[in-house]
Amino acid sequence: MNQNEQNFDELKKLLKLKQHEVPPPGYFNNFSGQIIARIQAGEAGGRQSFVERLGFDAPWAVNFLRIFETRPGLIGGFATSLCLLLVLVAVFADRPDTASKNLLTVSEPATTDSSVASMTAPPLLAASDSGIVASTNPVTSLQPVATLFGQPNSGSLFQPASFAPVGH
Amino acid sequence: MTMSETVPIADASTPTGMVEGDLVRRARKGDLDAYDELVKRYQQRIYATIYHMTSNHEDANDLAQDAFIKAFQALKSFKGGSSFYTWLYRIAVNKTINFLKQRKNKHHFSLNDLDFNTEHNPDLVALISEKTPLREVGLTELQKKLNEALMKLSEPHRMVVVLHDVQGQSHDEIAEIMDCNIGTVRSRLFYARQQLQGYLTEYAKPT
Numbered sequence: 001m002n003q004n005e006q007n008f009d010e011l012k013k014l015l016k017l018k019q020h021e022v023p024p025p026g027y028f029n030n031f032s033g034q035i036i037a038r039i040q041a042g043e044a045g046g047r048q049s050f051v052e053r054l055g056f057d058a059p060w061a062v063n064f065l066r067i068f069e070t071r072p073g074l075i076g077g078f079a080t081s082l083c084l085l086l087v088l089v090a091v092f093a094d095r096p097d098t099a100s101k102n103l104l105t106v107s108e109p110a111t112t113d114s115s116v117a118s119m120t121a122p123p124l125l126a127a128s129d130s131g132i133v134a135s136t137n138p139v140t141s142l143q144p145v146a147t148l149f150g151q152p153n154s155g156s157l158f159q160p161a162s163f164a165p166v167g168h
Numbered sequence: 169m170t171m172s173e174t175v176p177i178a179d180a181s182t183p184t185g186m187v188e189g190d191l192v193r194r195a196r197k198g199d200l201d202a203y204d205e206l207v208k209r210y211q212q213r214i215y216a217t218i219y220h221m222t223s224n225h226e227d228a229n230d231l232a233q234d235a236f237i238k239a240f241q242a243l244k245s246f247k248g249g250s251s252f253y254t255w256l257y258r259i260a261v262n263k264t265i266n267f268l269k270q271r272k273n274k275h276h277f278s279l280n281d282l283d284f285n286t287e288h289n290p291d292l293v294a295l296i297s298e299k300t301p302l303r304e305v306g307l308t309e310l311q312k313k314l315n316e317a318l319m320k321l322s323e324p325h326r327m328v329v330v331l332h333d334v335q336g337q338s339h340d341e342i343a344e345i346m347d348c349n350i351g352t353v354r355s356r357l358f359y360a361r362q363q364l365q366g367y368l369t370e371y372a373k374p375t
Contacts, residue, residue: 008361013291014371015333015364017311018220020286021279023229031215032207035236036200069269 192252196243207236210253213335214260220330221264221323223315224278231267235260250344257345265323279315282307310371317367325360332357 068075183191183205194202214235219228239259246255286292286307318326327346331337332353339357343350 008365010371011361011365011368012333013294014310014314014368015329016289016291017282017286017307017314018330018334020282020289020292021219021311022283023215023219023225023280028211028215031211031232032204035207035233035240036204038233038237039200039203039240066266 188252192243192246192248195240196246203240206252210256211236214256217257217330217335218260218264219280220318220334221268221326223319224276225280226278227267231264232260235263238263254341254344258347261327261345265327268323277312277315279311282311313368313371317364320367321360321363325356325363328353328356329360329364333361 068078183194183201186194186202186205188206188209191202191206195206211232215228215232218231218235219225222228222231235256239256242259246252250258292307318329321329324346328342331342331345332339337345339350339353342353346353
């Protein structure tokens with residue numbers, strides 16, 4: 001190694017020239033001030049980008065992403081393999097559903113009539129204490145229930161509307 | 169310095185008189201005065217390293233500022249496993265290498281002027297007057313050739329040369345900054361010097 005060090009003596013002297021390269025006079029006078037101003041202006045404090053945070057938390061991930069920068073062709077390959085993976089996942093994810101559907105169709109004839117009836121005819125017309133009929137039918141919902149005397153229930157939510165045609 | 173000049177007294181209660189650890193602790197809590205002091209302590213070395221890597225003053229200015237801002241943002245993640253100085257250097261080095269990779273081979277020199285002492289550096293004077301076959305070569309021309317040769321090196325090799333031969337960092341420090349082992353630093357340095365010598369045969373002949 002000593003011989004190598006000696007061999008590079010001239011080069012090391014030449015490299016000393018770099019030490020004499022200096023920025024314009026007064027350059028460092030306000031350097032820190034500019035940085036503090038930029039920090040105060042909001043460039044710092046919770047505005048780290050995702051990649052920057054990733055760089056500190058998981059440097060291996062950033063190194064992995066850098067591979068794509070140096071070899072752009074890999075992006076296509078990686079994207080294709082991801083798509084392929086997604087398609088495979090979608091295909092395999094569908095299979096259990098179809099199997100369960102088949103099971104359902106097979107088991108339907110085995111159900112009793114009463115259970116079917118109870119499923120298809122929910123108690124839509126069951127009257128409530130407040131006189132309002134609960135129904136999923138938008139036309140019949142929240143209609144006042146007639147009392148025994150043929151008059152609308154006084155506690156009903158709606159007043160009967162009367163329309164007088166214009167010009168009469 | 170004359171006797172009549174006032175000697176500044178380092179007061180431990182002001183940022184200027186504080187040790188690095190206290191400054192870092194205060195900066196982590198958002199104390200910008202403390203961080204301002206940290207910037208002032210390392211601005212020249214960080215700027216110089218980036219400048220020698222890019223050979224461009226404007227790029228070095230932007231990258232150095234970005235590195236300090238990024239360091240401030242990431243202070244909470246600074247575990248203290250290494251010194252703040254080494255950690256800051258690592259941020260600056262990574263930022264610079266990433267920038268150079270993106271810039272690829274589009275080198276645009278914006279070289280700083282040589283200071284007044286250059287002409288009085290005995291090594292350089294001897295180099296120009298005796299060893300250089302082209303004796304009429306000026307310092308500015310030599311500076312340009314040297315920067316061109318440096319820019320031909322790969323980023324990791326250039327970084328090792330800059331940190332060791334220009335900045336005077338030890339192998340250990342460089343290994344810590346560049347996150348590699350000392351053997352890698354030594355081999356990179358040797359290879360980089362060989363390459364440089366090849367590029368600068370007119371000016372730096374092996375002895």
